[in-house]
Amino acid sequence: MTNMKLIYIKTYILALISSCYILILPGCKKFIDVDAPVTTTNADNVFKEDITAAAVLTGIYSSIATEENGNTGIAQLNVLPSLSADELNLTTGISDQVINNYYKNSLRSDVSGVSGTDFWAQFYRYLFRINSAVEGLNASSQLTPSVKTRLLGECYFMRAFCYFYLVNLYADVPLIVTTDYKVNAAMPRTSTGQIYNQIKDDLIKAQGLLTENYLDGTLIRTGTQRVRPNKFAATALLARVYLFLNDWQNAETQASLVLANKAVYDTMPLNETFLSATKESIWSLQPTGVQTSANTGSGRIFILPPGGPSGTNYVYLNEDFVNSFEVNDKRRINWINSVTVLGTTYHYAFKYKIGAVTSPTLEYQIVLRLAEQYLIRAEARAQQNKLVGINSAKSDIDVIRTRAGLDGTSATNQADMLEAILTERKHELFTEWGHRWFDLKRSKTIDAVMAPAAATKGGNWQSDDALYPIPLRELQNNPTLVQNKGY
Numbered sequence: 001m002t003n004m005k006l007i008y009i010k011t012y013i014l015a016l017i018s019s020c021y022i023l024i025l026p027g028c029k030k031f032i033d034v035d036a037p038v039t040t041t042n043a044d045n046v047f048k049e050d051i052t053a054a055a056v057l058t059g060i061y062s063s064i065a066t067e068e069n070g071n072t073g074i075a076q077l078n079v080l081p082s083l084s085a086d087e088l089n090l091t092t093g094i095s096d097q098v099i100n101n102y103y104k105n106s107l108r109s110d111v112s113g114v115s116g117t118d119f120w121a122q123f124y125r126y127l128f129r130i131n132s133a134v135e136g137l138n139a140s141s142q143l144t145p146s147v148k149t150r151l152l153g154e155c156y157f158m159r160a161f162c163y164f165y166l167v168n169l170y171a172d173v174p175l176i177v178t179t180d181y182k183v184n185a186a187m188p189r190t191s192t193g194q195i196y197n198q199i200k201d202d203l204i205k206a207q208g209l210l211t212e213n214y215l216d217g218t219l220i221r222t223g224t225q226r227v228r229p230n231k232f233a234a235t236a237l238l239a240r241v242y243l244f245l246n247d248w249q250n251a252e253t254q255a256s257l258v259l260a261n262k263a264v265y266d267t268m269p270l271n272e273t274f275l276s277a278t279k280e281s282i283w284s285l286q287p288t289g290v291q292t293s294a295n296t297g298s299g300r301i302f303i304l305p306p307g308g309p310s311g312t313n314y315v316y317l318n319e320d321f322v323n324s325f326e327v328n329d330k331r332r333i334n335w336i337n338s339v340t341v342l343g344t345t346y347h348y349a350f351k352y353k354i355g356a357v358t359s360p361t362l363e364y365q366i367v368l369r370l371a372e373q374y375l376i377r378a379e380a381r382a383q384q385n386k387l388v389g390i391n392s393a394k395s396d397i398d399v400i401r402t403r404a405g406l407d408g409t410s411a412t413n414q415a416d417m418l419e420a421i422l423t424e425r426k427h428e429l430f431t432e433w434g435h436r437w438f439d440l441k442r443s444k445t446i447d448a449v450m451a452p453a454a455a456t457k458g459g460n461w462q463s464d465d466a467l468y469p470i471p472l473r474e475l476q477n478n479p480t481l482v483q484n485k486g487y
Contacts, residue, residue: 046136047136047137047139047140047142047143048140048142048143049142049143050143050144050147050218050219050220051218053136053137053140053143053147053148053151054147054151054217054218054219055217056129056132056133056136056151057133057151057154057155057158057228058217059129060126060129060130060158061227061228061285061286062288063126064126064285065285065286065287065288065365066288066289067122067297068285068287068296068297068298068365069287069288069289069293069296069297070297071297071298071300071301073122074119074122074123074126074165075285075297075365076119077119077165077433077434078297078298078365078431078432078433078434079301079315079431080099080102081169081434081436081437081438082315082430082431082434082436082437083099083102083103083315084102084103084105084437084465085436085437085440085449085450085453086318086320086321086436086449086450086453087317087318087321087430087431087436088103088315088316088317088318088431089103089315089316089317089318089319089457090103090314090315090457091308091309091310091313091314091315091316093311094311094314097111098111099314103457103459104454104457104458104459105450105454105457105459105460105461105462105465106459106460106465107465107468107469107487108469108487109469109470109471109472109475109483109487110472118471119165119166119169119468120166120169120170120173120468120470120471120474121471121474123162123163123165123166124176126158126162127159127162127163127176128176128179130155130158130159130162131159131176131177131178131179132179133151133155134152134155134156134159134177135178135179137151137152137155138152144220146219146220147218147219147220149209150209150210150211150215150219151219152205152209153205153206153207153208153209153210153229153231153234154206154210154228154229156202156203156205156206156209156234157202157203157206157210157229157233157234157237158229159177159198159202160198160199160200160202160203160206160234160237160241161237163175163195163198163199163202164199164237164240164241165434166195167192167195167196167199168244168434168438168441169434169467169468170467170468170470170484171192171467171484172189172190172191172192172195173189173190173195174187174188174189174190174478174481175187175190175194175195175198177198185477185478186478186479186480187478187480188480188481188482189480189481189482196241196244196245199241200238200241203234203235203237203238203241204238206229206231206234207231207234207235207238210229210230210231210233210234211230211231212230212231212232212261212264213230214226214227214228214230215228215230224277225276225284225286226281226282226283226284226364227283227284227285227286227364229283230283232257232258232261232264232265232282233282233283233368235254235257235258236254236255236258236282236283236368236372236373237368238254239251239254239255239258239373239376239377240372240376242254242380243376243379243380244438244442246383248379248380248381248383248384249380249384251376251377251379251380252377252380252381252384255373255374255376255377255380256377258282258370258373259370259373259374259377264279265279265280265282265370266279266280266370267280267370267371267374267399267400267403268280269403270330270331270334270335270403270404271334271353273351273366273369273371274296274351274352274353274363274364274366275362275363275364276361276362276363276364278366278369279370280366280369280370280371281364281366281368281369281370282366282367282368282369282370282373283366283367283368284364284365284366284367285364285365285366285367286361286364287361287363287364287365291358292356292357292358292359294358294359294360294361295352295354295359295361295362295363296352296354296363296364296365297365298349298351298352298365298431299352299353299354299355299363300313300355300356301313301314301315302315302348302349302350302351302352302355302431303337303348303350303352303353303354303355303356304316304337304338304339304346304348305339305355305356306339306341307339307341308339308341308344308346309346312356313348315348316346316347316348317336317346317347317348317349318453319347320453320456321426321430322336322347324423324426324427325427326406328405328406329404329405329406329427330403330404330405330406331404331427331428332427334350335349335350335351335430336348336349336350337350349430349431351431351432352365366432367433371400371428371429372428372429372435374396374397374399374400375396375397375400375421375424375425375428375429377396378393378394378396378397378417378421378424379393379418379421381393381396382414382417382418382421383414383418385414387411387412387413387414387417388412393417393421394408394409394411394417397409397417397420397421397424400424400428401424404427404428422439422443422445425439426439440466441466446463446466447461447463450465450466462486463486464484464485464486464487465486467484467485467486468484469483469484469487470483470484470487
């Protein structure tokens, strides 16, 4: 990991403390409706009071939401893996070499672009803050017990969330669960299996510590916003993890726990799916900006202006992807829009309807949503040969198809059902948090799909491109790290 000298650690401690004050920012007041602390806070007393302890986690969510507002940091998981895959095209004339390299599947460990795109560093920065919080919470004896319990659950959820993406972007990564910089500075890569064991352990802990209700920033009162992860968020992510591990029974079981809670979660009409109050949301990011930034960064980057793609709106949908939808698929009608410039039509993702315009906050960036749980359970059931009838893969996939205005799937055998599910995931989850990129890898179809797709983009696909490179500075700072093959 990045150089973990003492001064580096002190810098992050200051950042951790600063997160306690993030509540005073106008956009962040949405997260918690209580006053910020008025006395000086230091690293020793952050976890002595409920309000400052809660603010640490609030600060993490706010930081991710702020990144999403600016399409930077880990929020670029909505964009860059889609560029690496077969979902998005990149407009010409983009000078940022990193973005170009994501698009052409030609990433290099020693090239940094003006975009500041580095998932490795971003996730490990969050992991340091999370591990600091775990240590501080465990050492504290002065917090309200229910607040301490809830915050630890959020920490374990967030640590699992970070490692899920790290292991799927890079494979083996250092497993860092403390703030001991001497240990962390020389931590080698840990096997993917061990990382997944940690993810599962953390999510199971989170399930036991989190409540089913959504709470406000005090972690005492029930809230209406789904911006802090709850027990069902941990369960939804655990269902995904089991799916990725081919543990079909557990994937089905965990997804079913979420899907059974109809009073809280339900699929919504397509044009209401990404609204702030949608029942489809399991965990969302609340925008932290105002005026033209009062809604999602996804809306601002994906929605093309009348003049078409530009240096600001530099991505648009791949035509082969657009043409892959069935004729009457309402997702094609409602979640994709277009502009025509000088006779050329550019299609763009239109899940989020509010772009760079001044508007009240009406849309939240959804991180976990219910439709994925139906598709997880459908796949888990198909793998267990529960293909048709009640409580089957077909019954789950047809929930998604019916909302899209389509007839039920015609698949009846396992191979066809699994292919149908992968197609539904492609059309349901596009430009969301790297789903397509990860699905291509875990289904072992990435070489067959990306060889022609990369050639169309002007690249030359190699199987090693399925993993991103470890940044060169990380290798220089930690000699125990070994670069991914092909870089």
